[in-house]
Structure formats: structure tokens, C-alpha cells
Amino acid sequence: MKNNRTNENVYIPLSGKIEEITELTGDVRLFKVKTGASIDYVPGQFFMVSFWGAGEVPISVASLPEKNGTIELCIRKTGVVTSAIHSLETRQTIGLRGPYGNGFPIDISKGRDVVMVAGGIGIAPLRPLIKQFIKNHNEVGKVTLLYGSRTPDEIIFRDEVEEWEKAGITVVLTADKGSDKWNGSVGLVTGLWPEVRTGFKRAVAYICGPEVMIKAAMRDLFFLGMPDEKIITTLESHMKCGVGKCGHCYAGPKYICTDGPVFSYREIKNHSMLIP
Template sequence: MIGGPHPMTPAPYRVRSRRPDRADTVTLTLEPVRGDCPPFRPGQFTMLYAPGVGEIAVSISGRARSGGYTQTIRAVGAVSAALCGKRPGDVVGVRGPYGRGWDVPAAAGLDVVVVAGGLGLAPLRPLVRALLRERPRHGRISVIAGSRAPGLLLYPQDLARWARQGADVRVTVDHPGHTWRGPVGLVTRLLDRIVFEPRRTCAFVCGPEPMMRAAAAELVRRGVAPGRVELSLERNMKCAVTRCGHCQLGPLFVCEDGPVLRYDRAAGLLEVREL
């Protein structure tokens, strides 16, 4: 077709592998039926199309050894449930990658604090991998992950590997059950337990929005510059190419200006004023 494919037309990708992470969450490895996967930056997302059902935005959680994308999906609606039900060999549609990712180069020479809540660890996973690949370029690397319950923790093997590679990895849960002996409560409480020099620190935060607001505010209160705190926002992305306006947040299109935004830019937009 002259001028290339239409921006709303997906490319066919085959499901190479499917790994159940939790009862309602799977990680799919997707490879293009033809050609190579376009490169992506940590924090970017693709639009995944379940044929005959619909399309949703999903963060890229890593690149597989085979070159494909790994994408972690939780079944919360018709499209995400259809995608979670895909098996190796099935074909889905993929558009992207899209959006502004984490500013990894800005972390050079600084302490790094990564704060994840629940599925928010998915877009942070390629970031942590990139940081640890160039471990000597950074100061202390701390990863704080929150989960509703120990059995719902995402990527436990990755967390253990990152700890072995030199990251200070801390996990907290809301509901500990009978076997959990670790921290219980909000991720912000774990900021007391990690070591970082606030004036030489950058932070990357992703999770439920109240958690992100609280974590970012606490980091800033401790002296981290708001411009060095980045958040990944989740909005209702439909077209992903700034045409539909569904993801508009104030003057921003989250699909293009985000999903990763610096806190100094996002803070005012996340305020919920009393009615």
C-alpha cells in the first residue's frame, strides 16, 4: 500500500509462549508473523488486538530471547480475558510500540528508587533490567514492590535475580496470610528501609494512581527533585496516535506525551479537588 499501512491497522503476531503468572494474569511472548519486532524503550506500550473482540493498551514487560515482546495481561474485561486465553500458535494483532518511556539515561550516576504496585511492575521490569545491565553507571538501585498478597506477587523470580545482581529488593503485601514473614502495608513505608541520597536520586513509579501519588509525594518530601520522579499513567487509550482524545489529561495526550510523565508535570493533573 502506498504510504505504508494505516496507523490503526495491526500487524499479525503469533503467541510463542504463554506463562500464567497468577490466577487472572498471564505473560505472553509475541513474535511478528513477518519481519522483526520494532525496537522499544522501557515504559512503552503496544495496542493488542484480540481478533473479533477488541483492542487494549498493554505495557511491554520485556524482550524475549527470541526477539519478541513479552507482555503481561490481567483479565479484567472482555478483551483482556480474550488475550489471556490465547495459546501458543494463536495470532493476535499488535500496533506500536507507542508513547514516551522511562528516561533511563537520566539515571546515570544517580541512586535509583523503583516503586511498583501490583501489575505496575510490568512496565518497570525492562527498566530494571536496563539499569542492571549497566550496573556500574548507577548508584544504589532499590526496587520496592507491593502486592495484595504473597501469592499475587508478580515476577518473583525476577525480583530474586535482581537482588542477586545487586539491587536492594523489598516486597510488601497488604494481606500477609499465615506464611508471610516480610513487611506488611504501603510501599511508602519501605522508603524508610532503603538507602538513597535524595539530592542524587531519581525514582520511577508505577501502580494504582493513589499509590503513585503517595509514593511520589513522599519521595519529594524526602528531598528528591520532582523533575527526577517519573510516573507511568494509565488512561483509556483507544487510538494510541492522538486522534481520538480518549486518553486526554488536561493539555496532554497520555498516548503520546506519556504514559511516562515527570511528577513536576503530572502532579497538578492528578489532583482530585473536592467537589
């Protein structure tokens, strides 16, 4: 696992200059941040992102590593810290500690079909994985993305869907509630299994979204015949240190920050504190 940390002292953040801010939906923005250092990371890892005086929050990487140290972070305005970050403008700086966590196991998808299941902001950590599969398209079979949001207006990275499809990814979008302009599917993302033209028994799934969606998706995929070690999800929890010291993210036998945030269904299915 690559773990090229931003700083020797894990509690001292590296400074990142905001280069570009893109409004993706009413409450979600994409921040392009230049660190000036080449940082290596894998999809599914996260950074502790801070703004002086506001606090620090875990945010997944939404991009693949760049030689110039530019990192993209897709952030939903939720509360105190994320609102403070949303109030920033280009050229202002934020703090970054990381990359932390284990990241998605990508090797297990070699030669297999892939089903990605995203709900809401859960598309953010899956975006670099999509980019990785596009880059290494010869190494995986058919890739399908099922992505659900509450309303069509809340679909994040909608502008990129065409590019993903052109690169060979089958994308199926759904909204819990449709609108006059929406001609896509209406309903929960877990209602889209019939759209997946793949043999579940030999495929690999990567899931990220709200807890209720993760739970339903993992169980459905298991009953559709996917082996439990091939059903991969990310889990969320409140975090303070990100490095296994403070105990804030402790759940049953695992620390979400260091043992996760990515787990297989096999690892978590018998632990009530871990299973969402």
C-alpha cells in the same frame, strides 16, 4: 526516542504469534509473542494489543527488545479484551500496533541512585527497566525496588526476584495482607521508605501502580527531598487509537498516549486532571 513502529499505517496491526504463556498469578499471564520483525522500543512504551472480534487494549512492554522480534506482555485479566486474550493458546495470533508513548527517561539516572516503586501489575513496565539497569550496572548507582501487592500470592515475577538480587538490586517486597507462609513486610509500599539506604535528594524514582499509590509515592518522595523532575511515573487512561487522534486519553493539557504515558511530577503536579 526510539520509535521503530511495527507498520507504516498506524491503524493496521502486525500479527504476533503466541510462543509461550506463563501463568504468573491467578489472573496474570506472561505472553511471549513472536512478530518476525525486529522492533525497537524502550521500557515504558506500550503496544495496542488486539484479538479479532474482541477489541484492542494498551499493554506495556514487559521485556527488552530482542533481535528476533519477540516481545513479552504481562496481562491481567480485567474485562472483555484481556479475558479474550487470556483464553488464547500458544500458536494463536494477536494484533500489535506500536510501540507508542514516550517511555522512561533513562539518561537522567546516569551516575545516580535509583528507587523503583511498583504496585501490583505496575511491576510489568518496570521489569524491562530493571533488566536495563542490570545490563548497564556501571552507569547507575544503587538500585532499590520497593514492590507491593495485595497478598503474597499476587506478587508477579516472584521467581525473578532472586536473579535481580544476585545482580545487585535491593528488592523489598510487601503485601497489604500477610499469610502464614509470608515472612516479608506487611503494609503499604509507601511504608517502606526507611528501607531505602540512599540519599533521596540525588536519586531518581520510577513509579508504576494504582493511582492512589502513585499519588502517595510522588508526594512522599518530594517531601523526602527528591527534585520533582526526578520523580517519574506512568499514568493510565482509557485509550482507543494510541496515536493522539481520537481524544479518549486527553487529560488537561496532555494526551496520555503521545505526551506520556510517562511523566515527571514536575509536569503533572499542578494539573488536577493529570494528578491521580
